[in-house]
Amino acid sequence: MIDRERMATGLAVERRRYAEQNPESQRAAKEATHLFGGVPMTWMAKTAGGFPLFLDRASGARVTTIDGHELVDFCLGDTGAMAGHSPPATVAAVQARYADAGGATAMMPTEDAAVVAAELTRRFGVSAWSFALTATDANRWALRLCRALTGRPKVLVNAWCYHGTVDESLIVTSPSGPVPRPGNVGAPCDVTESSRVTEFNDLAALEAALAHGDVAVVLMEPALTNMGIVLPEPGYLEGVRRITREAGTLLIIDETHTLSAGPGGCTKAWGLDPDIVTLGKAIAGGIPIGAYGLHADLAERLLSREDLDLVDTGGVGGTLAGNALSLAAARATLEQVLTEGAFSGMIALCTRYHEGVERIIADRSLPWSVRQLGARSEYRFADPAPRNGTESEASTDVDLEDYLHLYLLNRGILLTPFHNMALMCPATTEADVDLHLQVLDEAVASLA
Numbered sequence: 140m141i142d143r144e145r146m147a148t149g150l151a152v153e154r155r156r157y158a159e160q161n162p163e164s165q166r167a168a169k170e171a172t173h174l175f176g177g178v179p180m181t182w183m184a185k186t187a188g189g190f191p192l193f194l195d196r197a198s199g200a201r202v203t204t205i206d207g208h209e210l211v212d213f214c215l216g217d218t219g220a221m222a223g224h225s226p227p228a229t230v231a232a233v234q235a236r237y238a239d240a241g242g243a244t245a246m247m248p249t250e251d252a253a254v255v256a257a258e259l260t261r262r263f264g265v266s267a268w269s270f271a272l273t274a275t276d277a278n279r280w281a282l283r284l285c286r287a288l289t290g291r292p293k294v295l296v297n298a299w300c301y302h303g304t305v306d307e308s309l310i311v312t313s314p315s316g317p318v319p320r321p322g323n324v325g326a327p328c329d330v331t332e333s334s335r336v337t338e339f340n341d342l343a344a345l346e347a348a349l350a351h352g353d354v355a356v357v358l359m360e361p362a363l364t365n366m367g368i369v370l371p372e373p374g375y376l377e378g379v380r381r382i383t384r385e386a387g388t389l390l391i392i393d394e395t396h397t398l399s400a401g402p403g404g405c406t407k408a409w410g411l412d413p414d415i416v417t418l419g420k421a422i423a424g425g426i427p428i429g430a431y432g433l434h435a436d437l438a439e440r441l442l443s444r445e446d447l448d449l450v451d452t453g454g455v456g457g458t459l460a461g462n463a464l465s466l467a468a469a470r471a472t473l474e475q476v477l478t479e480g481a482f483s484g485m486i487a488l489c490t491r492y493h494e495g496v497e498r499i500i501a502d503r504s505l506p507w508s509v510r511q512l513g514a515r516s517e518y519r520f521a522d523p524a525p526r527n528g529t530e531s532e533a534s535t536d537v538d539l540e541d542y543l544h545l546y547l548l549n550r551g552i553l554l555t556p557f558h559n560m561a562l563m564c565p566a567t568t569e570a571d572v573d574l575h576l577q578v579l580d581e582a583v584a585s586l587a
Contacts, residue, residue, distance in 0.1 A: 140505055141586050146542050149585060150187075153545040157188040160549065163206045164193045185556040187541035188548070197224035199566030202553060210553040211571045213561040218396050221421035221514070222476045223564040229424030232471035236464050244462035251466040258473050259432055262403035263394070263416045267438035270461040271429035274395040274419030275303025278358065280455040281415050281431045282307060285356035285389045287447055288440060295348055295357045295388075297339040299528025301365030302358060302393055310336045312529055338527040339363050340371060342378040349386035356389040356414075361405035364396035367519040367531040367558060368510040380412060389437075394418040399562065400513035401482050408513070424476060426468035429460075476565060485514035485563040488572055492516055492561055495576035503583050517560040546582040547575070 168190040171177045178184045183191050193205045202212045215221050237243050256268035271277040282294055294307040302308040309320040310330040317336045335354055337344040363369035383390045392413035394404035398421055401408045406416055419429035447453055493516040496509045508524035521534035544554055552575050
């Protein structure tokens with residue numbers, strides 16, 4: 140079904156084409172000698188072409204490189220630009236706050252913050268919110284609060300989950316037991332000392348892990364999103380909630396990526412009842428932000444504790460967290476961009492894409508599967524679809540992924556470099572989706 144020799148030859152051809160089409164990006168990459176790894180953030184070094192494309196400008200569902208190539212963007216900043224690039228309402232709010240009113244950060248609250256917190260309460264149910272600059276920070280701070288509340292030291296996560304660079308989450312299962320996630324850098328301690336790990340969709344393993352009585356909180360995505368999309372099986376999330384309550388363990392639902400399921404993420408769409416919700420990236424239209432929301436009773440318990448210095452040394456804040464600019468952007472994005480109507484359109488477009496990929500898989504008799512989570516869809520090189528992170532990781536095919544990414548990129552379609560996820564924004568069109576499907580089908584046909 141896939142000719143590996145043809146793929147190897149084709150990958151070399153696509154890499155030559157990539158270099159020929161992007162001389163300015165290649166020049167800029169060679170001149171970036173004072174950037175660690177040649178990029179301003181090391182994740183940007185992940186590229187199948189040998190050097191990264193450099194951004195000139197972006198608008199809506201399009202990015203334009205410094206070589207002048209306009210790309211239809213299904214990566215959307217790996218979810219950070221799910222509202223589209225520079226949505227007009229957010230741009231106006233940022234300009235009003237930064238240029239007109241002045242004062243991006245002053246260590247003072249604004250009325251926008253209260254409005255955003257009220258809107259997040261309406262969407263997610265939990266009612267006491269605080270803000271960060273990234274979802275990673277929101278998760279870190281929420282974990283500290285959970286340890287304070289329970290007096291327990293450990294965190295439980297699912298293997299191959301995604302919670303940013305939270306140290307406690309970089310643990311996976313193995314035939315010999317829990318081990319650090321491969322490639323982890325400079326861990327502060329052996330992660331098995333701080334964390335427990337179970338497979339997604341395995342309630343028996345979760346119950347056994349929590350029986351030790353040392354887990355403060357389960358930190359989880361309601362559907363895995365970073366190692367492909369792994370959806371919960373019927374009854375799994377309800378079982379997680381029951382088991383955590385019986386064990387006296389708190390539950391954090393991280394909606395950073397799964398916000399794609401709708402305005403209130405999976406929490407709203409699937410009727411979940413977490414103790415804490417964390418999110419970030421998309422809710423401020425590309426301006427840095429993170430947020431964590433607690434049930435009111437947890438907030439009251441924390442605020443009544445005289446031994447917790449939440450104002451200073453507690454470490455659950457940062458100088459730029461909750462700044463005026465981020466909150467102005469979040470208010471505009473939530474009120475005017477990532478609305479219920481926008482999500483309806485984005486999800487419909489994703490369904491169009493998802494069904495198109497299903498047709499390609501069937502027509503070409505590919506041993507692949509594809510899963511949709513609201514406005515995002517992703518195919519994996521496995522059939523049946525993986526039911527946990529370890530199965531999904533085992534289906535990784537780096538050469539095939541590189542070939543498909545470069546083939547698409549050389550023909551104007553941008554995917555996130557880490558996996559095969561396609562995300563829709565309010566500016567994505569049916570024509571964008573149909574072009575993506577056409578080029579993907581051509582790419583697969585070239586390997587038959």
